[in-house]
Amino acid sequence: MEINEVTSLTREGDIAVLAIDSPPVNALSLAVRKGIIDALKHAQDDAAVKAVVLLCEGRTFIAGADITEFGAAPASPNLYDMQDALLAATKPVVAAVHGSALGGGFETALTCHYRIASPSASFGFPEVHLGLIPGAGGTQRLPRLVGIEKSFQLITSGAPFNAKQALEMGVIDELTGENSLRADAVAFANKIVQDGGPLRKIDDIDDKVVSARGKPEILETLLKDADRKIRAAYTTDYVMRALDAAANLPVAEGLALEHQMFFELMTSEQSAALRHVFFAERQVWKVPGLSADTPARAIGTVGVIGAGTMGGGIAMNFLNAGIPVKIVETNQPALDRGVETIRRNYENTVKKGRLSQEKAEARMALLSPSLQLEDLGDVDLIIEAVFENMDIKKEVFGKLDAIAKPGAILATNTSFLDVDEIAAATSRPQDVLGLHFFSPANVMKLLEIVRGKETDPANVATAMALAKRIGKIGVLVGVCFGFVGNRMLAQQLREMKGLILEGAMPWDVDRVHLEFGFAMGPFSVADLAGLDLGWSRETSTGSTIQEILCEMDRRGQKTGAGYYDYDENRRPQPSPVVEELILDFAAKNGIARRTISDEEILERCVYPMINEGAKILEEGIAIRASDIDVVWANGYGFPRSRGGPMHYADTVGLDHIVARLESYQAKLGEDFQPAPLLKKLATQSKAFNA
Numbered sequence: 001m002e003i004n005e006v007t008s009l010t011r012e013g014d015i016a017v018l019a020i021d022s023p024p025v026n027a028l029s030l031a032v033r034k035g036i037i038d039a040l041k042h043a044q045d046d047a048a049v050k051a052v053v054l055l056c057e058g059r060t061f062i063a064g065a066d067i068t069e070f071g072a073a074p075a076s077p078n079l080y081d082m083q084d085a086l087l088a089a090t091k092p093v094v095a096a097v098h099g100s101a102l103g104g105g106f107e108t109a110l111t112c113h114y115r116i117a118s119p120s121a122s123f124g125f126p127e128v129h130l131g132l133i134p135g136a137g138g139t140q141r142l143p144r145l146v147g148i149e150k151s152f153q154l155i156t157s158g159a160p161f162n163a164k165q166a167l168e169m170g171v172i173d174e175l176t177g178e179n180s181l182r183a184d185a186v187a188f189a190n191k192i193v194q195d196g197g198p199l200r201k202i203d204d205i206d207d208k209v210v211s212a213r214g215k216p217e218i219l220e221t222l223l224k225d226a227d228r229k230i231r232a233a234y235t236t237d238y239v240m241r242a243l244d245a246a247a248n249l250p251v252a253e254g255l256a257l258e259h260q261m262f263f264e265l266m267t268s269e270q271s272a273a274l275r276h277v278f279f280a281e282r283q284v285w286k287v288p289g290l291s292a293d294t295p296a297r298a299i300g301t302v303g304v305i306g307a308g309t310m311g312g313g314i315a316m317n318f319l320n321a322g323i324p325v326k327i328v329e330t331n332q333p334a335l336d337r338g339v340e341t342i343r344r345n346y347e348n349t350v351k352k353g354r355l356s357q358e359k360a361e362a363r364m365a366l367l368s369p370s371l372q373l374e375d376l377g378d379v380d381l382i383i384e385a386v387f388e389n390m391d392i393k394k395e396v397f398g399k400l401d402a403i404a405k406p407g408a409i410l411a412t413n414t415s416f417l418d419v420d421e422i423a424a425a426t427s428r429p430q431d432v433l434g435l436h437f438f439s440p441a442n443v444m445k446l447l448e449i450v451r452g453k454e455t456d457p458a459n460v461a462t463a464m465a466l467a468k469r470i471g472k473i474g475v476l477v478g479v480c481f482g483f484v485g486n487r488m489l490a491q492q493l494r495e496m497k498g499l500i501l502e503g504a505m506p507w508d509v510d511r512v513h514l515e516f517g518f519a520m521g522p523f524s525v526a527d528l529a530g531l532d533l534g535w536s537r538e539t540s541t542g543s544t545i546q547e548i549l550c551e552m553d554r555r556g557q558k559t560g561a562g563y564y565d566y567d568e569n570r571r572p573q574p575s576p577v578v579e580e581l582i583l584d585f586a587a588k589n590g591i592a593r594r595t596i597s598d599e600e601i602l603e604r605c606v607y608p609m610i611n612e613g614a615k616i617l618e619e620g621i622a623i624r625a626s627d628i629d630v631v632w633a634n635g636y637g638f639p640r641s642r643g644g645p646m647h648y649a650d651t652v653g654l655d656h657i658v659a660r661l662e663s664y665q666a667k668l669g670e671d672f673q674p675a676p677l678l679k680k681l682a683t684q685s686k687a688f689n690a
């Protein structure tokens with residue numbers, strides 16, 4: 001029987017199967033909530049029904065509350081009404097899980113009397129990634145099954161766990177066959193009926209929490225032992241309070257506190273920003289003009305030119321995905337070094353227990369080192385990662401044109417250069433594009449996919465699909481100096497260098513960035529990357545602080561000193577030498593230093609970046625504002641809880657940004673001139689991410 005457009009109820013003997021079919025992930029939308037309530041009522045009223053199985057069609061069990069509803073006016077019936085209906089059922093309800101039971105989906109299963117799952121199913125509370133805590137009973141019911149310690153770990157990490165672990169922890173009652181969930185669930189329900197199984201409510205179980213009652217030291221120790229990320233997360237305090245309630249309060253009071261804290265978090269700016277990033281990271285894959293029908297090419301083998309840090313890291317992405325890689329260098333020692341580094345990286349992962357020896361060897365076996373560019377004649381995709389110099393790149397692409405098989409994709413990993421000019425060095429510009437990986441390339445999630453003016457849409461589609469296959473977030477961008485990320489970064493670099501001459505110190509600038517939420521300040525990042533990138537003693541003009549630092553052999557962390565002094569544990573200390581150098585340099589250049597406020601540091605580093613983002617949007621270099629946010633959140637450490645630079649601008653207000661830019665423009669010049677799009681949106685009281 002169809003209950004509504006997303007729910008149905010089917011009788012199988014004594015058992016009613018309540019099926020939800022609400023693609024893509026069966027989120028708990030209004031229709032789903034209503035459907036479940038109505039279906040339960042039918043099952044309840046039908047004397048022939050002895051028990052109910054709750055399951056989902058499609059690729060997954062309920063993956064959570066419907067996040068698109070957050071922030072909008074609440075619609076009735078809400079999730080609690082639906083859970084009340086489940087809790088009030090007088091016939092056993094069995095949740096049968098496949099795919100993922102996440103967040104509100106998992107919480108729905110926890111209000112059922114029994115839970116079973118297919119072996120490939122997984123469970124979890126990913127709410128913390130959205131700046132939330134579980135808000136539909138998760139913090140009160142999970143501890144009643146697995147205890148306070150395990151709950152702390154699962155809820156603060158947001159990490160999923162598999163069905164086997166769920167069984168071991170007592171979260172589920174049974175594993176089903178992989179392909180027989182429905183039949184096994186009906187059989188399970190029948191058995192409950194025959195055995196006269198009780199209506200088992202988690203709310204009535206408290207032995208696992210009683211042991212933590214009146215012992216605040218348990219949670220305190222958990223927090224003390226948690227890793228830095230968890231200790232720093234602003235949601236952790238909420239989890240602590242919720243778990244404390246689970247241990248010490250009657251379930252109804254614990255639930256009430258949890259609900260109140262959930263709503264407090266849901267209406268926070270941080271959660272809105274994190275939800276924005278969640279949807280933005282899914283939006284990037286949607287490219288206007290490309291559809292599922294755009295033919296993508298098959299990529300079975302990849303060639304990488306250059307076995308340095310970048311080339312090696314790029315190669316690892318493909319090896320990890322089981323794709324054979326030919327890696328080419330110009331001389332044997334460099335090639336050996338490159339292969340050795342890859343091997344060492346895998347060995348380290350094995351040592352940390354995150355990869356089996358067997359898998360590491362299988363990955364290395366997919367790697368073919370070579371000194372001959374000609375060996376790349378049979379691969380489907382070639383990625384060039386040689387020195388960042390247009391003449392060298394053009395020479396390489398000219399050669400590749402003669403070597404690569406017809407239809408092979410030729411990609412450059414350039415960070416700044418004109419991909420169209422590189423493409424013009426070949427007779428097949430339609431097959432050329434940019435694949436801009438971020439260092440370390442085997443770790444960083446971001447991949448800027450640069451579409452040249454002649455790039456074939458099929459190659460764009462192929463690159464997007466490939467990005468997904470190797471676990472990257474692929475953002476399609478257009479050709480300009482530095483693309484999206486580095487073009488905006490140039491604004492920040494200019495200002496941070498200006499600020500230290502005008503009155504701030506590197507550690508002031510870094511502190512302001514840390515307080516804003518960046519994982520590292522820009523001067524610490526510079527020290528980590530090495531101050532001598534692109535610098536040489538022969539060509540050094542000594543005309544910037546950075547050049548002088550390099551000349552002093554203060555080239556960053558690797559030399560034990562850069563903008564900071566580093567101790568033997570690589571802990572940074574503000575450097576008196578650098579302080580003096582800056583003061584001297586400013587004096588010699590006639591710069592009168594003044595006190596610079598934290599507010600000015602932040603505004604001058606972030607607002608020009610936003611302004612550049614507006615130009616990037618206007619020029620069509622990025623498809624949408626949220627793509628820029630994805631670039632910054634995944635490639636440059638912009639705090640996700642600020643939603644990326646464009647979302648942040650929206651929260652601050654574009655009119656405010658324009659006013660501040662204009663004020664700096666009056667004092668400091670044209671670098672601060674607001675972009676036309678920014679001004680236009682501000683005048684119309686609009687936002688970038690409308």
Ligand code: 3H9
Binds near residue numbers: 105
């Ligand atoms: C919660 O439950 C709060 C409760 O504790 C308390 C409430 C009172 N809602 O990721 P994909 C969309 S908080 C709405 O590409 P996959 C997604 O936008 C929630 N939409 O698929 C995309 O749409 P489109 C806790 C959602 O196979 C499409 O589904 N739950 C939701 O790679 C496919 O998504 C979570 O945080 C949602 N909840 O991965 C789980 N989820 O096609 C969030 C997805 O238009 N979801 N969409 O771009 C996930 O982690 C992954 O989507 C999942 C599938 C693993 C399920």
